[in-house]
Amino acid sequence: MTATSAPLVQRIVVKKPGGFEQLQLTEEAPRPLGPGEVRIDVRAAGVNYADAMVRRGLYRTAKKYFGYPLAPGFEVAGVITEVDPAVTDLKVGDRVIAVTLFGGYSSELTVPRSLVFPLPEGWTFAQGAAFPAVYMTAWFALCELAHPRPGATILVHSAAGGVGTALVRLGKIMGLTVVGVVGASHKVEVARAAGCDHVIDKSTQNLWKEAERHAPKGYDVVLDANGVETLGESYKHTAPVGRLVVYGFSTMIPKTRSGRTNWMKLAFDFLRTPRFSPLDLTEKNRSVLAFNLSDLFTRQDLLATAMKDLYGWLQQGLLPPSNPRTFAFSEASEAHRQIESGQTTGKLVLLS
Numbered sequence: 061m062t063a064t065s066a067p068l069v070q071r072i073v074v075k076k077p078g079g080f081e082q083l084q085l086t087e088e089a090p091r092p093l094g095p096g097e098v099r100i101d102v103r104a105a106g107v108n109y110a111d112a113m114v115r116r117g118l119y120r121t122a123k124k125y126f127g128y129p130l131a132p133g134f135e136v137a138g139v140i141t142e143v144d145p146a147v148t149d150l151k152v153g154d155r156v157i158a159v160t161l162f163g164g165y166s167s168e169l170t171v172p173r174s175l176v177f178p179l180p181e182g183w184t185f186a187q188g189a190a191f192p193a194v195y196m197t198a199w200f201a202l203c204e205l206a207h208p209r210p211g212a213t214i215l216v217h218s219a220a221g222g223v224g225t226a227l228v229r230l231g232k233i234m235g236l237t238v239v240g241v242v243g244a245s246h247k248v249e250v251a252r253a254a255g256c257d258h259v260i261d262k263s264t265q266n267l268w269k270e271a272e273r274h275a276p277k278g279y280d281v282v283l284d285a286n287g288v289e290t291l292g293e294s295y296k297h298t299a300p301v302g303r304l305v306v307y308g309f310s311t312m313i314p315k316t317r318s319g320r321t322n323w324m325k326l327a328f329d330f331l332r333t334p335r336f337s338p339l340d341l342t343e344k345n346r347s348v349l350a351f352n353l354s355d356l357f358t359r360q361d362l363l364a365t366a367m368k369d370l371y372g373w374l375q376q377g378l379l380p381p382s383n384p385r386t387f388a389f390s391e392a393s394e395a396h397r398q399i400e401s402g403q404t405t406g407k408l409v410l411l412s
């Protein structure tokens with residue numbers, strides 16, 4: 061039961077889509093616990109590039125199913141403070157990680173039991189909150205969609221980023237040769253430390269010439285969340301029977317001081333984004349796959365399989381905890397400014 065005198069819940073809410081200033085700290089009454097749910101005292105919330113798309117109003121699921129005002133955030137770590145009687149395998153005081161379709165930027169969260177997982181032994185809350193979204197994304201891209209065979213060669217764009225480092229780590233677990241691409245020289249060591257066999261620094265090197273040098277016959281899998289700037293060449297550098305996995309469009313969003321959307325550029329980039337013809341795909345013998353994680357929150361079968369694999373690798377010591385950069389909850393705008401700068405490495409996390 062929720063006590064009526066329970067403290068107010070702090071949430072970082074996007075009042076209406078827009079720039080960094082739209083992220084505002086609000087206080088709300090706690091939500092009642094639903095059947096089969098648990099209440100979590102959130103200690104850390106992961107920040108993802110997708111949260112910035114939610115803030116900008118460019119994340120379709122946010123608009124379609126929820127609308128604004130809306131608290132962004134797909135992942136948290138914290139301590140369970142209340143458990144619905146239908147939940148028998150978790151208890152108050154358990155340290156957990158949870159995923160959520162929005163609402164993670166909150167000091168407290170109620171979520172269905174199926175979205176809650178144990179915080180690995182010895183991990184901080186920040187490390188826990190940095191884990192699920194990027195690894196679920198990487199798992200879905202590599203293990204579910206592309207599933208390359210051991211020995212295959214893959215090209216990972218933005219290999220020093222949140223999803224990028226997760227893709228590199230999973231690629232190495234799967235026995236792949238991983239070529240990572242980064243957009244700035246300070247990211248080279250981060251990509252290498254994640255496990256890249258080769259790193260291409262596209263700020264100083266010719267990306268596609270280097271990519272050809274490392275895989276003259278093309279790549280078995282290319283993982284591209286850049287969109288318009290690299291998608292055409294990513295397709296060309298996918299080997300016959302290979303797969304191009306598309307999962308984001310970051311280069312459509314200019315790095316601006318305000319965080320507001322440049323609709324002219326967006327429209328222009330939309331028009332010049334490559335279209336893939338079924339005739340060409342068949343003739344070239346390549347596949348283009350694309351996804352977004354939103355549906356994974358309701359696909360218990362996929363989520364459970366992803367987490368079983370990921371926790372299995374964790375227990376074998378194959379997935380070390382990350383070292384996320386942390387911000388206070390009140391600094392959510394700054395965290396968005398940083399992730400949109402394109403200069404960050406690894407994960408960003410808000411501490412409550």
Ligand SMILES: NC(=O)c1ccc[n+]([C@@H]2O[C@H](COP(=O)([O-])OP(=O)(O)OC[C@H]3O[C@@H](n4cnc5c(N)ncnc54)[C@H](OP(=O)(O)O)[C@@H]3O)[C@@H](O)[C@H]2O)c1
Nearest residue numbers: 108109218221222223242243285307308310313352353402
């Ligand atoms: N489909 C899905 O379900 C799903 C789920 C999670 C994430 N994503 C996508 O995966 C990508 C990575 O997400 P993340 O949270 O891990 O972020 P991140 O990789 O840590 O940060 C974004 C990176 O994208 C690159 N980039 C290219 N153009 C950019 C621009 N105009 N502005 C900012 N960055 C730009 C930069 O790396 P380099 O310069 O080194 O390339 C930057 O560091 C995003 O596009 C995100 O939307 C998709």
